[in-house]
Amino acid sequence: MGNARSALQRNSAKGKRETEPTKAMSASSGSVPGSAYSGAKATQSRIIGGREFHTEEKSVYVLAKDDEEKDRLHEQHFLIKETFGNLLQPQILEPIFDNSIDVYDVGCGPGSWILDMATEYPHVQFFGTDIADTFPESIYPKNCHFSLGNVLEVNPFGKTFDFIQMRYFAVALRENEWDDAFVSMYNQLKPGGYFQSLEPSILMNTSNTDLNEIISAFTKLLAAKGQDYDIGPKIVGKMKAAGFEVIHENKLESPIGWGNKISTRGAEDMRMLYLSIAPFLASLLNIDVEECTAKINRAVDSMGPTKTTVNLWSFLARKPLEAPASSSAV
Numbered sequence: 001m002g003n004a005r006s007a008l009q010r011n012s013a014k015g016k017r018e019t020e021p022t023k024a025m026s027a028s029s030g031s032v033p034g035s036a037y038s039g040a041k042a043t044q045s046r047i048i049g050g051r052e053f054h055t056e057e058k059s060v061y062v063l064a065k066d067d068e069e070k071d072r073l074h075e076q077h078f079l080i081k082e083t084f085g086n087l088l089q090p091q092i093l094e095p096i097f098d099n100s101i102d103v104y105d106v107g108c109g110p111g112s113w114i115l116d117m118a119t120e121y122p123h124v125q126f127f128g129t130d131i132a133d134t135f136p137e138s139i140y141p142k143n144c145h146f147s148l149g150n151v152l153e154v155n156p157f158g159k160t161f162d163f164i165q166m167r168y169f170a171v172a173l174r175e176n177e178w179d180d181a182f183v184s185m186y187n188q189l190k191p192g193g194y195f196q197s198l199e200p201s202i203l204m205n206t207s208n209t210d211l212n213e214i215i216s217a218f219t220k221l222l223a224a225k226g227q228d229y230d231i232g233p234k235i236v237g238k239m240k241a242a243g244f245e246v247i248h249e250n251k252l253e254s255p256i257g258w259g260n261k262i263s264t265r266g267a268e269d270m271r272m273l274y275l276s277i278a279p280f281l282a283s284l285l286n287i288d289v290e291e292c293t294a295k296i297n298r299a300v301d302s303m304g305p306t307k308t309t310v311n312l313w314s315f316l317a318r319k320p321l322e323a324p325a326s327s328s329a330v
């Protein structure tokens, strides 16, 4: 956390709000001995406010892709694990993870879920893709396989899967891409295969003025990119339209910043996230980055005193056993 805040403070002190030149990532691809697949290629990035963002034209994802963001996502993974008490929805009807199945984590980020799962289930093959080269390229267990890939496209491994996870896409898809993403996942599942999804709400239940202003700017940023900032309540309908049988859905209203370990870490995670996009939020709030940084810090610090909560949506669905191989719903 200290790093994210101090980096922004350094940048805002310099009044750095302009877009800096595009930077090409160092290329490192190729196969890793003993590891079945490494399809990573260097992806382009641009630097804004000292943070590195993807330039993939096909994606409207708004968050950074640099090491600070990878750290945040790893931290967020363990926060999710502690909040839900599991990495797999417990409603899975059969012990499929006892078998040598193929599992896909789409939009895997730095691969936190895969790396955690792969050590617990060494006989399962885990495949992860992301539009950005955020996943590990050289050091990971042998049953992990990473590649560039897009949720809207067929996976690069040429496989169908027994289990697919699509987690934390809330700021990644255009409103009209959600239906296509679920159809894409449905088509890449084997009949009887499971689909797990987890999405946070961008909105928060709060009376805090600074926080409401930050959230309002965030929703404007997403809306300008054609995104739906309140996708959670619509997910079940979209899954059903794609052909899924929904086994479980849950909305968890989670306290944030209230003082216990998980809620304090949740608030710090949000601080890192908001600070990473401070230049965009500042511009929408019509204030400078320094002022925006102070507003973000005040907003996060008052989450506890104002008893702020955030909604987390979790789902487990299944492709029916008798399902046609491919859905063309939507």
Ligand SMILES: C[S@@+](CC[C@H](N)C(=O)[O-])C[C@H]1O[C@@H](n2cnc3c(N)ncnc32)[C@H](O)[C@@H]1O
Pocket (backbone or CB within 6 Å): 058, 059, 060, 061, 073, 077, 106, 107, 108, 109, 110, 112, 113, 129, 130, 131, 132, 134, 149, 150, 151, 152, 166, 167, 168, 169, 172, 173
């Ligand atoms: C908030 S992160 C979540 C990472 C990971 N799923 C997790 O839960 O830890 C969202 C990830 O989705 C990726 N992403 C965005 N748009 C995507 C797309 N169209 N296809 C695949 N990945 C995408 C981003 O690059 C980012 O790594």
